[in-house]
Amino acid sequence: xxxxxxxxxxxxxxxxxxxxxxxxxxxxxxxxxxxxxxxxxxxxxxxxxxxxxxxxxxxxxxxxxxxxxxxxxxxxxxxxxxxxxxxxxxxxxxxxxxxxxxxxxxxxxxxxxxxxxxxxxxxxxxxxxxxxxxxxxxxxxxxxxxxxxxxxxxxxxxxxxxxxxxxxxxxxxxxxxxxxxxxxxxxxxxxxxxxxxxxxxxxxxxxxxxxxxxxxxxxxxxxxxxxxxxxxxxxxxxxxxxxxxxxxxxxxxxxxxxxxxxxxxxxxxxxxxxxxxxxxxxxx
Numbered sequence: 531x532x533x534x535x536x537x538x539x540x541x542x543x544x545x546x547x548x549x550x551x552x553x554x555x556x557x558x559x560x561x562x563x564x565x566x567x568x569x570x571x572x573x574x575x576x577x578x579x580x581x582x583x584x585x586x587x588x589x590x591x592x593x594x595x596x597x598x599x600x601x602x603x604x605x606x607x608x609x610x611x612x613x614x615x616x617x618x619x620x621x622x623x624x625x626x627x628x629x630x631x632x633x634x635x636x637x638x639x640x641x642x643x644x645x646x647x648x649x650x651x652x653x654x655x656x657x658x659x660x661x662x663x664x665x666x667x668x669x670x671x672x673x674x675x676x677x678x679x680x681x682x683x684x685x686x687x688x689x690x691x692x693x694x695x696x697x698x699x700x701x702x703x704x705x706x707x708x709x710x711x712x713x714x715x716x717x718x719x720x721x722x723x724x725x726x727x728x729x730x731x732x733x734x735x736x737x738x739x740x741x742x743x744x745x746x747x748x749x750x751x752x753x754x755x756x757x758x759x760x761x762x763x764x765x766x767x768x769x770x771x772x773x774x775x776x777x778x779x780x781x782x783x784x785x786x787x788x789x790x791x792x793x794x795x796x797x798x799x800x801x802x803x804x805x806x807x808x809x810x811x812x813x814x
Contacts, residue, residue, distance in 0.1 A: 574676065579704045582677040585670055586706065589655065592633040595644070597625040598736055604812045607787070616780060617723045618740060622810050626736040627729045629655075638670055642688045643732040645680065645697065647792070649725035650710040656697055658682040666700070677702060685756050689734050691808070692756045693764055694789045701794040701802060708794035711802050714744045720777055728790060728806045735813050739790045739806035742783055743775035746796035746803070753791060753803055761785035771805045783807050 604626075609618045629644040640657045647653075659665055661684050669675035682688060683696040702709035713719045728739040753771060758764040768783035783789065788808040796802040 578675045578677045579702070579706070581673075581675055582669060582702075582706050583704075586654070589634070589637075589670065593644075593655070594630040595731075596628045598628040598812060599625050601812070603814075604810065607807075607809045607811070609809070617726065618781070618809060620723075621727055621738065621740055624727065624738060624810075626738055626810065626812055627731045628736050628814070629731040631655075631733055638672060642682055643730055646729040647711075648727045648729075649719045649722060650713050651705050652680075652708060652710060654680050654707075656680040656682055658684060658686070658688065660684055662698065665698075677707060680707060683754070683756065688732050691788050693758055694754075694756050694767075694791055696754060696756065696791045696793060698793050701796065708792065708802075711792060711794050711804065712746075712796065714741075714804055715746070715776060726779060728792075730790070733814065735811050737808055737812070738810040740779075740781055740809045741804055741806040742779045742781035743771045743805040744779075744803070745774050745776045746800050747774065748799060749801050753805075754793070781807070 606622050609616060627644065627646060631641060631644075634641045634655050638655075638657055640659060641655050642658045644655050645652060655670065657665055657670065657679055658681060662681070665679045665681035667674060667676060667678060669677060670679050678700045680697060680699040683698070686692050686695050688695075699708035701707070701711060714725075719725050726741040728741065730737045730739065753774075755767060758767065762785075765783075765785045768787065768789065771789070772781075772783060790806045790808070792804045794802050
């Protein structure tokens with residue numbers, strides 16, 4: 531009987547759970563949980579991406595975009611100084627775009643405009659909510675989607691342009707939304723000066739904007755100012771944006787100009803930003 535008890539105790543001793551076993555088990559649970567969460571997130575990302583691409587196709591099928599040549603409603607914003615080497619003189623000859631918003635607004639009544647950026651995939655309607663958070667996680671049809679949508683800063687007035695009009699979107703790796711904004715820092719994009727143009731269309735006017743600054747920067751909000759106390763404040767702001775550019779676009783900004791800002795994520799800790807100034811507009 532004693533021999534049998536010794537064998538049982540010996541067997542139990544062999545199967546005893548040690549602190550090392552507990553740590554190993556906890557690590558296994560941690561990695562399995564992390565792996566499962568990663569799979570879920572990847573699957574959700576792919577589903578959201580597919581939904582966004584489908585919605586983009588649907589929008590392109592219902593929207594009518596026409597080119598608009600200069601007419602009695604066209605206003606050229608004078609360039610100072612008047613340097614013939616500045617491609618501005620070629621840009622102001624470009625046609626504007628004119629978008630029919632009826633179908634778009636029937637899908638989303640918060641639609642306020644359309645944006646095209648030459649040399650990128652950016653060719654979308656943009657919306658405006660009561661804050662700058664909603665369209666980070668909602669698509670054009672207002673369904674929940676981590677791809678988000680292109681949206682106007684809630685502080686901006688699209689009818690009477692502020693000194694700085696700001697548009698945001700996610701920098702998606704599938705190249706949707708502002709995912710191709712990084713192209714602006716590539717040599718292939720920079721060598722084609724026809725790319726230095728952004729076209730907007732709203733229900734109130736169509737406009738043409740000349741890019742003067744492009745950069746990525748550790749996340750900051752200093753370029754997101756909309757209103758300015760006086761002309762000197764705005765001039766200092768414009769100078770800051772120009773000096774920050776990683777490429778010299780040979781374009782000046784003065785106190786009478788209006789700026790368009792596009793902002794997205796460059797990586798987890800930096801923003802990709804471009805700025806353009808208004809050079810031509812047409813009332814509708």
